[in-house]
Amino acid sequence: MPKILEKRTLTPVTKLYRLDAPMIAAAAEPGQFVIVRIREGGERIPLTIADYDCDKGEITIVVQEVGATTRMLGTLEAGDNILDVVGPLGERANVPEGGHVIGVGGGFGAAALLSVMREITQRGDKTTVILGARTKELLILTDELRESVTNLELCTDDGSEGYKGFVTARLEELIKGDGPGKPDHVVAIGPMPMMRAVADVTRDTKIPTQVSMDPLMVDGTGMCGGCRVAVGGKVMFACVDGPLFDGHEVDFEEAVRRNKMYVKEEKAAACRQKELGLVADGSSAVAKQQASASEGGAA
Numbered sequence: 001m002p003k004i005l006e007k008r009t010l011t012p013v014t015k016l017y018r019l020d021a022p023m024i025a026a027a028a029e030p031g032q033f034v035i036v037r038i039r040e041g042g043e044r045i046p047l048t049i050a051d052y053d054c055d056k057g058e059i060t061i062v063v064q065e066v067g068a069t070t071r072m073l074g075t076l077e078a079g080d081n082i083l084d085v086v087g088p089l090g091e092r093a094n095v096p097e098g099g100h101v102i103g104v105g106g107g108f109g110a111a112a113l114l115s116v117m118r119e120i121t122q123r124g125d126k127t128t129v130i131l132g133a134r135t136k137e138l139l140i141l142t143d144e145l146r147e148s149v150t151n152l153e154l155c156t157d158d159g160s161e162g163y164k165g166f167v168t169a170r171l172e173e174l175i176k177g178d179g180p181g182k183p184d185h186v187v188a189i190g191p192m193p194m195m196r197a198v199a200d201v202t203r204d205t206k207i208p209t210q211v212s213m214d215p216l217m218v219d220g221t222g223m224c225g226g227c228r229v230a231v232g233g234k235v236m237f238a239c240v241d242g243p244l245f246d247g248h249e250v251d252f253e254e255a256v257r258r259n260k261m262y263v264k265e266e267k268a269a270a271c272r273q274k275e276l277g278l279v280a281d282g283s284s285a286v287a288k289q290q291a292s293a294s295e296g297g298a299a
Contacts, residue, residue, distance in 0.1 A: 002021045002085045004076055004082065007078045013074075014064050014065070014140055016111075017063065020057060021057065022057025024085065031093030032088035033046050033047060033048045033049055033243065034047055035217070036073070037082075038083055045073075046214060048243075062141075089239060090242060091240070093187070099125065100180065100184050102127075102185070103186075104129075104168075104198050105131045107190055110140050113145070113187070118148035121148055127151070129153065130171055130174075131153070132157075134157045136160040142154065151179070153170055166194075167194065168194070175205060184207070186198065186210070187210045187244070188210070189212040192256055198211070202248075212243045213229050229245065229255055231249045231250055
């Protein structure tokens with residue numbers, strides 16, 4: 001059971017965890033992810049490896065508390081153990097060398113961009129990250145990204161930090177030559193509507209664009225078929241073929257429908273979690289869930 005070495009609160013609902021996981025760190029590459037399980041019989045959730053250190057045997061994950069399992073994970077503290085962390089899974093990010101690469105991140109997508117854009121910078125390419133959030137308090141990992149890329153562009157919906165407006169509006173300006181200039185490649189990671197909008201912006205100009213798909217996932221090895229996505233009319237699996245795909249070929253309509261399949265179960269899990277209650281001590285919270293939660297239900 002990997003131990004939590006450090007916990008940082010990035011926003012009220014976003015936590016960073018540095019984990020002792022030497023075998024995963026030794027094999028990890030940019031763009032890959034892990035599958036995490038908090039309790040016996042619980043849900044398995046995919047989380048991007050935001051960073052890794054082979055020498056120290058550590059990996060970093062960032063968690064946004066949007067469901068019962070991620071809220072439960074958010075109660076754990078430094079010194080606690082996580083029941084299962086499996087990985088690295090998925091394909092490494094593969095962005096062609098040469099030119100100007102722009103990473104577009106929305107919300108916790110900043111975490112997934114960190115190791116990917118750092119590697120691209122280190123190989124000698126010009127890099128820009130356009131990072132967006134509703135307000136400046138919700139921007140995360142700005143210091144780490146600023147150190148890892150050539151240029152960092154911050155966008156907020158309310159104008160409290162950097163450019164006032166959506167990341168797509170700023171991307172359009174760069175495509176026209178503003179600031180760091182037009183990209184040769186784009187990598188977008190964040191909420192589905194944002195990635196879809198980025199792909200729409202770059203489609204007419206035929207700028208190669210990759211998006212990171214995070215559909216519902218169970219085993220992470222391609223066996224369950226739950227994470228299938230349609231790309232260029234072909235069925236592919238995010239866990240073994242992705243998570244990065246050609247954004248101009250992804251069927252976003254189908255992806256959105258599939259992500260809504262278990263809304264009823266997610267609401268039921270949230271209600272059950274509220275009835276059980278979560279305490280300040282993460283270890284106690286996990287123990288209480290293990291003792292009380294129904295077998296096989298949504299975590």
